[in-house]
Amino acid sequence: MAPPESSHHHLLESGLLEVSKAPSAAVAAEEEEKKEAAAWTPSSSSSMTGRKIKSEASPLLRRLLGGPAAQLQEVLLGTKLYPLFSAVPLAVAAESLRLGRVWVFAFSLIGLAPLAERVSFLSEHIANTVGPTAGGIMNATCGNVPELIIALFALHKNKMEILKWSLLGSILSNLLLVLGSSLLFGGIVNIGKERPLDKRQADVSIGLLLLGVLCHIATLVSKYTSSTGDSINSSSVMQLSRSCAIVMLIAYFGSLVFQLKTHRQIFELEEDSSDSSSSEDDATDKSVIGFASAMVWLIGMAVVTAMLSSYVVTTIEEASESMGIPVRFISIILLPIVGNAAEHAGAIIFAFKNKIDISLGITLGSATQISMLVVPVILIVSWVNAIPMDLDFNLLETGSLAMAVITTAFTLQDDKWHYLKGLNLVFSYIVIAVCFFVMKALPSIDGDALAMAMVVRKLGIMAWINEEALSKPSDQVKVQTYHEGLSELIRSVFAACNPNRPITHTPSGQTPLPLLS
Numbered sequence: 001m002a003p004p005e006s007s008h009h010h011l012l013e014s015g016l017l018e019v020s021k022a023p024s025a026a027v028a029a030e031e032e033e034k035k036e037a038a039a040w041t042p043s044s045s046s047s048m049t050g051r052k053i054k055s056e057a058s059p060l061l062r063r064l065l066g067g068p069a070a071q072l073q074e075v076l077l078g079t080k081l082y083p084l085f086s087a088v089p090l091a092v093a094a095e096s097l098r099l100g101r102v103w104v105f106a107f108s109l110i111g112l113a114p115l116a117e118r119v120s121f122l123s124e125h126i127a128n129t130v131g132p133t134a135g136g137i138m139n140a141t142c143g144n145v146p147e148l149i150i151a152l153f154a155l156h157k158n159k160m161e162i163l164k165w166s167l168l169g170s171i172l173s174n175l176l177l178v179l180g181s182s183l184l185f186g187g188i189v190n191i192g193k194e195r196p197l198d199k200r201q202a203d204v205s206i207g208l209l210l211l212g213v214l215c216h217i218a219t220l221v222s223k224y225t226s227s228t229g230d231s232i233n234s235s236s237v238m239q240l241s242r243s244c245a246i247v248m249l250i251a252y253f254g255s256l257v258f259q260l261k262t263h264r265q266i267f268e269l270e271e272d273s274s275d276s277s278s279s280e281d282d283a284t285d286k287s288v289i290g291f292a293s294a295m296v297w298l299i300g301m302a303v304v305t306a307m308l309s310s311y312v313v314t315t316i317e318e319a320s321e322s323m324g325i326p327v328r329f330i331s332i333i334l335l336p337i338v339g340n341a342a343e344h345a346g347a348i349i350f351a352f353k354n355k356i357d358i359s360l361g362i363t364l365g366s367a368t369q370i371s372m373l374v375v376p377v378i379l380i381v382s383w384v385n386a387i388p389m390d391l392d393f394n395l396l397e398t399g400s401l402a403m404a405v406i407t408t409a410f411t412l413q414d415d416k417w418h419y420l421k422g423l424n425l426v427f428s429y430i431v432i433a434v435c436f437f438v439m440k441a442l443p444s445i446d447g448d449a450l451a452m453a454m455v456v457r458k459l460g461i462m463a464w465i466n467e468e469a470l471s472k473p474s475d476q477v478k479v480q481t482y483h484e485g486l487s488e489l490i491r492s493v494f495a496a497c498n499p500n501r502p503i504t505h506t507p508s509g510q511t512p513l514p515l516l517s
Contacts, residue, residue, distance in 0.1 A: 074289060079114060079121070090107045091104060095311060101322065105311070105312060108315070113338055120343060122298040129291045144366060146309065146340075148377070151163050153310050161328075164393050168332055169333060171371055173336040174370075176428050177344070179347070179363040180429060181347075181351075183419065184426055185422070196415055197360075197417045199414075201364070204258065206408065211251055212248060212375070241389070245375070249380075255372075316331065332433075333436065396435070407424070407428055
């Protein structure tokens, strides 16, 4: 047994030790509070408070309200864009009450923004449920659902120009505007920090985009180099476009195998970084949506998106006339910006956090999906439904696409990034946007336009013949003969031309009149 002095001394030492520990713990707590106060911002405070309220209130809501109400809260109220859902019933009401086309178009366009974000959220949720391989295919299919639905409605209404312009605008906005904004703002915020760039994923996407540009240029050149005797939608150009569409689909699915199977290790770093950024939220807030529920919500969102897309396609031309904005500018610039607003904001936020590789995955992945998946799928659907469509996006549009891909490729050629690269991409997008705003789109050349062009050409020739006949009276009989032939030609053209049916051949039983060559 220890002597009293030693036990008393031991107790005294332990007491002093506890007393010394208490101030140190208090000092540590004070230092932690100072750090939190120094790092406090309104956004961080609101996010922390919202996360705390959500973590505390979600279990209570799930117990009180049940599964459907909790799912409703997570799907509809789980995004910062949920106030924009009010535009959906407003668009339906404006269409039902026959209000101005501008209101229907505006409400439909605004309502597409939260729907696109929720479709992306649900597709990612399903992808995490079914595994990486099927999940990658699911993301590829659902990542650009709004663009696909708008294109299908434009195809159904035979508005080929709006179809091509909307798809082109999605590619341009992802490559130039969103990627440029990510590099610009991320570079400004992270000045002085090491900013490496993983080129491997960019190289895969740029290679696919260059293949898509080659298919568009080949179709454009083949159409302009075809003989004048061929119809505008000649069989050779259509066969080339359909063959290119099949090649593009094979190349795209080959890239999926490359990314998800054979060379998955190249992309594991980005997946780990994205998973680690959301691991805390996943640990604290388990989703209440299962696979079946997510599929039901996804189908419902797709139906509403289809309805609003139908409104947009139907009213875009009348809204363009009312607002005085060219249809081409609305289709190429405004539609992609509004439709992919949530996805674009996500890419820029990741760039703010110095995670440019994730921003590259969002922007280049979306552009590649549109170019190599959505475009050929739409062309094959038109082929099955006997609707003439090719890969010719017209000269200005194809040139803009080619320059956008080349500019992006040169921007990402090294392993560093800074704000000047983003500034160049944004300015490139502004130049293209101004070009489409100030330049009117040329009307598509159909049979009627070609026939009338022939008449105008012959009228010019006849005017020259009249001038020559004044100096040569002996040729007046010949001139009169050609006058009669030209009059007959004009009558036959105006009789055959139907604004709803282009002329592609000479009607049976009629012989074309001899014309001056």
